Amino acid sequence: xxxxxxxxxxxTEMRDFAEKSVEQARKAIDGFLGAAQKTAExxxxxxxxxxxxxxxxxxxxxxxxxxxxxxxxxxxxKLVRSKDINEAAQHQAEFVRTxxxxxxxxxxxxxxxxxxxxxxxxxx
Numbered sequence: 296x297x298x299x300x301x302x303x304x305x306x307t308e309m310r311d312f313a314e315k316s317v318e319q320a321r322k323a324i325d326g327f328l329g330a331a332q333k334t335a336e337x338x339x340x341x342x343x344x345x346x347x348x349x350x351x352x353x354x355x356x357x358x359x360x361x362x363x364x365x366x367x368x369x370x371x372x373k374l375v376r377s378k379d380i381n382e383a384a385q386h387q388a389e390f391v392r393t394x395x396x397x398x399x400x401x402x403x404x405x406x407x408x409x410x411x412x413x414x415x416x417x418x419x
Contacts, residue, residue: 304378313375321368328364332357348412355408359401366394 370390377383 303380305375310375314372317368317371317375320371321364324364324368328357328361348408348415352405352408352412355405359405362397363394366390366397 367390370386373386374383377386
């Protein structure tokens with residue numbers, strides 16, 4: 296194989312730097328989500344049906360956001376650890392496939408929760 300056709304490899308130092316950057320960003324997002332969740336909890340008042348349903352949806356939404364962000368950071372770490380473009384492309388394709396499946400499940404669950412909340416609210 297000639298020098299021109301050799302695959303490009305990412306230097307170890309660059310991968311280490313990128314991995315540290317991803318980890319710092321993950322910690323910052325975790326802190327932000329924690330603060331946002333605490334803020335949302337302070338706005339939740341009594342145990343009425345509507346507020347209870349809103350609380351459930353809020354908690355589920357935060358859980359989904361955390362899952363999706365974790366998946367994105369996992370992808371970022373896999374990408375910076377990839378040895379070549381083909382491996383990076385495989386990681387990206389797997390991420391897209393699993394995230395589409397996750398989003399379908401999340402939308403279905405949130406839709407079911409919304410329908411349930413509407414039914415409960417109209418019963419009163």
